[in-house]
């Protein structure tokens with residue numbers, strides 16, 4: 262169990278352009294395709310990557326606002342109100358998608374994500390305006406998750422450019438075409454922090470995912486290609502293998518404590534939240550990584566898309582190493598926990 266040395270200071274604003282209601286189906290045994298499965302009662306939680314980041318930050322007492330498209334009477338709005346999460350919605354006429362998680366007893370997590378409804382150009386413009394307004398004076402803006410169908414793949418790049426005059430740092434966690442578009446959009450569209458997982462980095466670097474997970478030098482070389490494109494800080498989450506943080510200040514790697522994995526959904530989002538909470542508390546890079554891994558592990562040990570409270574996060578249990586094979590960095594005054602495979 263761990264608490265931060267200082268409380269998080271400053272606002273975080275997250276955007277979830279393609280939010281979801283996450284329905285977790287808990288299977289009594291291994292999935293048998295073609296059979297009838299009698300489920301335990303299932304739970305539904307508000308989700309989408311930016312929503313999860315915001316929930317974890319709010320649970321730690323951080324100042325956070327989450328921006329999303331949703332009708333006022335959409336169940337996700339009521340669910341977020343119940344959690345007390347400050348939100349700014351742009352109204353739409355289509356319901357928020359439902360994403361399904363199949364959770365098997367051995368911790369295997371299978372995700373079935375609906376595409377979500379398309380956003381019309383006016384809604385996109387309104388989302389960008391709301392985001393810009395809340396970003397004024399914020400410390401971080403987080404752009405997370407897939408883009409709804411039909412959204413130009415370079416929309417995140419446009420948002421990064423538009424947000425620059427707010428002075429907020431910008432973190433991005435996305436995948437596939439939007440991630441590629443972001444990294445090829447030019448130097449004025451580069452985020453301050455990128456949080457790929459091994460699969461995403463492998464796609465970007467053209468290297469097999471297994472190689473990145475097994476070989477830290479290969480992972481570091483691939484991360485280097487992101488720095489070459491101007492990304493200042495990279496948080497590479499490696500599921501059960503921990504994570505790596507790289508910036509001009511150096512490189513740190515961290516291994517999570519052994520945990521019983523219940524659901525890896527949202528573990529990557531919680532890792533990003535842990536990093537941001539540590540940054541807001543003034544923690545140095547090694548501690549930011551410690552918090553990232555500790556939060557990811559705590560998330561993976563919880564069911565469904567649940568996010569941990571600080572009391573569930575065990576920072577000192579995370580082994581942080583300076584460099585790839587250097588000496589272990591003991592916890593400073595700050596703490597936190599880490600992850601199973603980070604399923605999108």
Ligand SMILES: O=P(O)(O)OC[C@@]1(O)O[C@H](CO)[C@@H](O)[C@@H]1O
Pocket residue numbers: 279281283307308309310313360372374405406407408526527528529530566604605
């Ligand atoms: O379809 P996307 O936007 O890539 O991911 C959506 C999603 O899988 O991400 C979160 C976990 O990271 C879940 O809450 C949500 O269902």
